[in-house]
Amino acid sequence: MNEPRGEKGTSGVPQHQADAPSGFSSKRGTKSGSKYDYVKVRVWLSERTAAASTPKVDWNLESSSDHDAHEQDSSYSPSTSASAAAAAAMADKKHYYVLSRFLLARMLTAARVPKKTATQIMLELKKRLVDEGRLDVTQKQLEHEVFSLLELNGLSKKHVDCFGMITSFYHLKIPLIVFICGTAGIGKSAIATGLAERLNLPNVLQTDLFAQIIRMSENSPLNPNALWDREDLEPGEGGGLLHEFKRECACVWRSVQGDLQKCVQDGKSIIMEGTYLDPAMFSDGLGVGAAHGDAVEDPCLPPRPPPIVVPIVLAMEGETHARCLDQWMGGWESSEMLRENSARVRAHAALREVHDYYVKFARRHPQSVRLCFVDPMSTQDTVDELHSHLLDQIADKFSQGSRGVEGEGDICLSQVPSTPIL
Template sequence: VEGGGAGDEFFSSKRSTKSGSKYDYVKVRVWLSSESGQQQQPSGSGRDLAASPPASPPRHQPTDQHYYVLSRFLLARMLTAARVPKKKATQVMLELKKKLVDENRLDVSQRQLEAELFRLLRAKGYTDDFLDRFVTVRSFAQRRIPLVVLLCGASFVGKATIGCRLAEVMNLSSVLQTDHILAIIKRSDNLWQRGFDDDKDRGAPPSPGDTAKGHGAGAGGESSAANNAGAAERLRKKADILADFRRECCVVRKAVEGDLRKAIEDGKSMVIAGTYLDPVLFHSPGGVGSDIASDDDDDKDDYGDGDDDQDGGKRNGDGHGDRGRRQPSPIVPIVLWMDEEDHLDHTGMETDGGFEPEGKEAQAKLEREVVQKYYLEYAKNNDPRVKVCQVKPMQLAATVDNLHQHILECIKSAM
C-alpha cells in the first residue's frame, strides 16, 4: 500500500487505516453511457474489452447520463468473486486507481474502466477465463438478480464454516444459520406448534408402524423372531427420526419465508445453511423458485432484455404465461456429507455441554446416519440440480473452491 511523502501533510494526517491510500481521497467518476451499457451483457467478453483502445472521455458529459464513484474495494471484491485471489485483487485495483489518478483521468466510461482493468489482469498473467468470469459477475450484480445458496447436510459437516467462507469469496450479503433459528423456535411452545401447519405441504411422513410392518411376520424360530424384532425396532427408530426431521424442515421453511421473499424481491443474495433444509420444500410448486417469482406477473421484467419473448408464450411450472414474467431466481442447493470415520475423528461427538453420554452418542450417530442418507438418496434419485460435495476436515479450502466454481457456473447459466 502506498503512502504519502514526508511533505504530504494532508494525506499523512489521514493514515489511520492499514488498507488506506492517498488515492482513495481522489474521486474518479465512471459514466454509464448507452455505449457502455451495451457492454453489461455477458456476451461482451473480457478479451474484446481488453483489446479496445482507450478513448479520451468528453470534457462535458451529457445531462441524461448517470455515473458512480469508483470504489476500488467493491471492484476488488468482484474480482475475488471471479476467483482472483483476494490479495492480488486488492493490488490490481490499487494500481488501476493510481494509474487513473496519475493520468488525471477522473472521468471515464464503464468500457474504458474495464479495458484498463483487463490490461492490468493480462499483464499479471490472468487468462480470458478470469476476464469472462468478471464480466458475468459484474453483469449479475448490476441486474440485481437474487441468489440463494442452500447448504444442507447432517450435523457436524462444516456447513456454517463453509457458508461463511463462500459468502466472503462470493461477496454475498448474509449467511442465515437455520439451526439457531430452530433452537429458538423450540424454546417457544407457541412458535413450535405453529410450525406444524406446513406439514400438509409435504404430505404425511411414513408411519413408523407401517414402515416396520411385515419385518417380523413369517419368521421361523425364536432366534429369527428376536432378530426380526431387533430389526423392526431399529426401523421404527429410523422412521421416528425421519418423521421428526421432516416436521422440523417444515418449521424451518416457514421461519425463513420472510427473509427469502425480501432477498428475492430486493435482488439480494444470501447463504442459508442448516441441517433441516429439505430441498423439496424449496423447489416444490409452493417453493421459492415458483411462487415468489410469479407473484409480480403484472410487473415488467427488470432483469431480461426481451429475449424471453422468443419462447412463443411458453408456460412456467406454475401455469402462468411469459407475459411480464420476472426472471426466476437461481436457487443453488448443495448437499454436504462426510465419511463416518471423519465424522468421529473430527467432532468427537461433542455438544455444547461437552461429550455425549453413551446413550445419546448412539442416538446422535443414528440421527446423522438417517439424515445424511435421506439427503444423498434425494440428490441421487430425485433432483439432478442438487450439488453433492464430500467434506474432508483437512481440505476445507479445496471444498470451498469447488463450490465457488459451481456457484459461478450456476450464475452463468441463469444469465
C-alpha cells in the same frame, strides 16, 4: 515578523495555508497513506468523458431577447433534435460514480481471481489513472484498463468473461438462493461464510437458529429436545426418526418463507445453511416469490428475473464424521443425556441416519442437488469447488437465455447491459 494575511511572505507560506484557521490540521498530515488514497476517480456511464465539451444547441434564435419574447408563446418550441441533444448532454454530465478499489476487487474475487491478485490489480489501476491524470474516465475505458491488467497478471480470457458475467448478474439483481444442507459437525457454517465472502453476499441465514427459537416458543410444534437428544426416537426403519426429522424440517421451512420471499421480490441473494433443510422441499424449485405467482408485481415495472436456486448437500466419511461429532458434542456438556456414553452413541447413530438420508437423496437427484464430500483439513478446497459450481449455475442461466430457451429460471440476455455497471 508580521505579514499581511493572504500574502506570501519571506517564510514562503502559501496564501491558502495562511488563511487557514490556527486550529486547522490536515488529515493527510496526521494519517499515513499515499496520495492515491485521497484522489477520486469518476467513472462516467456514457461514451463522453466529463471533460468533453457540451454540444451546442441550435434554438433558431437571433438573440437572447428574442428568446425572452418567444418564451411565453405556446406555439414556440425548440427543435426535437436540439432537445434530444440537450438531454444527452445533461445525462453525460450527471451520471457517474466514484471508483471504489475495494468493491471492484470484491467483484474480481467473485470471478475466481485470487484475492491477493485482485487487490494488486486495483492498486495498479488506481495508480495508473492518477499518474496519467485521468480522473474522469468512461465505463468502457475502465473495463478496458481492468481487462488489460488481468492479462498482464497472467489471467486467462475465462476470467475476463467471468468478470463480465458477474457484473451483469449483480446489475440485473438476480436472486441467488443457495441451500447448504448437512448434519451437525460437518462444516456448514464455515463453508457458507467462505462462499458469502467470495461472492460478496451479505445474507447468511442459519436455519438451526430458527429451530431453536421455535422450540422455545409457547405451544411450539417442535419437541423441546433435538432429534439426537430424544429417547423416544430410534434410528432405523420403524424408529420414526426420519419421519420426525422431515416434520421438523417442514416447520422450519414455513418459518423462513418470509425471508425467502423478500429476497426474491427485492432481487437479493441469500445463503441458507443448517441441519433442518430437507432438500426434497426445494430440489425442484423454490416455491416462493414472483416466479411462482405468490407475489404481485407492478405492471409498470419490468418483470424481475426468476431466482437461481442451488441446493447443496455436504457429506463426510464415516470415521471422520464421528471424530468431528465428538468435538462438536464437547460444547453440549450441559445436556444430561449426552454426558452418558450410551446417549452419545445414540446421538451418533441418529445424526448418521440423517446424514445418509441426505446423501441418498442427492445421489438420486444428481441434476438438481450437488453432493460434495468435505475434508475438515482442507475446507478451502470445498469452498473453491462450490464457488466454481455456483458460477457454472449462473453461466447456465445466461446461456439458456442466449439460446432463447423459454422456461422457469431462464434469463434473457437481452436484459444484460452492453456496458455493465461495476
